[in-house]
Amino acid sequence: MSNTEMTAEAEIGFVLSRRMGLTGAVAATLAAFFAPGFKAAHADGAMVMADAAAYPSAAFAQKTQDAAVKAMFNMTATASDQITLDAPDIAENGAVVPVSVSTALPGVTAIAILALGNPNTIAAAYQLPAGTKSAVSSRIKLAKTTDVVALVQAGGKLYSVSKNVKVTLGGCGG
């Protein structure tokens, strides 16, 4: 696939707002679509889309935050107050939890969403071509109450913010 095609996909993707978001299934596809670039991007520090053979399947299979971040980005993240992570305090439905990540940080090249309590830590990862608005929105499945972490790669550095999302059986609401 060519870079042009990828850019077109990205534009479709980032027209999305919180309200007019994709379905979870489409968002997942989009994430997979973008995923190939990650290894290449960090390897040569540029927005280069690699072929499907470079899909970072190892990163998506990691079970811990440290291992997943290392496999995906090969760097460590520092906490940042420049990232907005919009996720519910208590999930209305743990199977489809809306999560939005946006940031005003300059030079954003990638955004990833991690669910630390899930069997596989990385729920979604996006590569952002230059000129793309730094905002993604997806719906992720949560196995249980967990911290959800947003990672933003910008200017060759990795930043993170975290929020606890409660998954409850429900009932007994007064």
Place this chain on the structure above:
Amino acid sequence: MILSRRSLIASAGAVSLAPSALAAAGMYDVPFKANARILHITDTHAQANPVQFREPSVNLGIGKAMGRPPHLVGEAFLKYFDIPANGAKAHAFTFMDFERAAHRYGPMGGFAHLKTLIDQLRAQAGTGKTLLLDGGDLTQGSGVANLTGGKDMIALANILGTDALTGHWEFTYGEDGLHALIAAFKGQFIAQNVFLTDDAAFAGKPAFDTASLHVFAPFTIRECGGFQVGIVGQAFPYVPIAHPSRFVPDWTFGIHPDTMQKTVDDLRNNHKVDAVILLSHNGMDTDLALAAQVRGIDIILGGHTHDAVPVPQIVKNAGGRTIVTNAGSAGKFVAVLDLSLAKGALKGLNYTLLPVYSHEIKPDAAMAAEIAKWRAPHKAMLEEPLAEVETLLYRRGNFTGTMDQMICNALRQELDAEIVLSPGFRWGNTVMPGDKITMEDVLSETAITYGDVYVQNMTGAAIKAAMEDVCDNLFNPDPYYQQGGDMVRVGGMNYACTPGQTIGNRISEMTLSNGQSIDAAKTYKVAGWASVAQPQNTQPVWDVVANYLRSAKTVRIDKPNVTKLIGVGQNPGYAA
């Protein structure tokens, strides 16, 4: 800002008169020395007629909330708020000496009495100087409301002259049911925290604002005493979690401090209002946390947690300060807020939480007739006496109440279960010893739109997990993760609770009533009601309880089940 704890106590203290002289001494004369008067009622739970309602003897605050309003009961409550013991006011605000005081002061609330009182408070302030705001849970909690889909209470609110309303149980009538109530309501239904889901927006479902996706108007602006008052609505944030989500498939909730801030900024910067008031159904702990986070709200008028707090709390935040109130439940109280306003600023507040002693107020005839009209088709059913009551039956409290113990006993026997789980709702009236418990009483404890009973097999581990889940809704140290109900009531078993622990570690020492330990791996037959899963298509719980009462003929709860508390120590939210 002329506002201190002492001045507020002084104003609240204006009603502490000798009961024999209540009406004669003009206990309901609240002199108006301000620009605008706001009247606030909340969580009346469809109690059209006066009721007995015992305030809790256990309302624990854990961690930062320990000893802080609203987590005070009994003597600690009276001491903190400087209320004399044994008087009318002590009866209204606490559980103390409930039976004796309930006989002496009579039932409380009732919409015909509220109508007389509210009209008098309006007359004192003068034309165009009052607003009446209802914080929600108006339309659920009685047999008549359940049978009419809440329409009876909207009719009463229209006579009362309610200007704005937000919601909680209103949503359990379903999206169409709530739209019908709003269509009949002469005031404005407001909620800044209810949005169309992505799918519903895509499908073009109706919304107040198709850009912001607010399903309802987030606020209303009313002129009051020559000033512009912005009133923002905050519905109960966890409707699809605490109740079956099938009632609100197109709507998504949450606390949304971000959109709250934007709404407040919009009111101040663009609409140039003189005061911003939040009509909230968050619950008091959540309101206190929100007040610290959001700038620019003058007053949060709180409900949901049914806390009758006589003195408002003042919370500092980046924008200055926000005053937080909570106005009790069941129609027992009317909050009177006299606002001293200047252009764009609240300069002073005089707050009085008036207890509504029905014996001291002449009921409004037109309202009484309307109540009777809605009740008439169901009168025979409602007034059926089911059993003689020998000991006080009440619900409210963090862990248990004698009414719920009776309900658990009923389900255990009628459904032949080993263990019963019954929801810890905070509404539900009190029935006095010597009275007969009627079908109306049973419905005032159970009337919901998903009241079918269930019987299922659960392992000991699953029972513990369910209890841990509910307990975290009550005691999570972050109020944004609480839902505002009390602990699930249990029948046929006992347990210990460590509120200061984390989820998974609070519930211990689970035993059957016979003393046998509950085995995590063993399966037990569990009965309950108010499941948030799919419709049960079984008997409604009120029929099961009524059958039990008819055959039992008397109700006597001699030895209330007491949850063993660990690590609570001398908590002012606990009275033995």
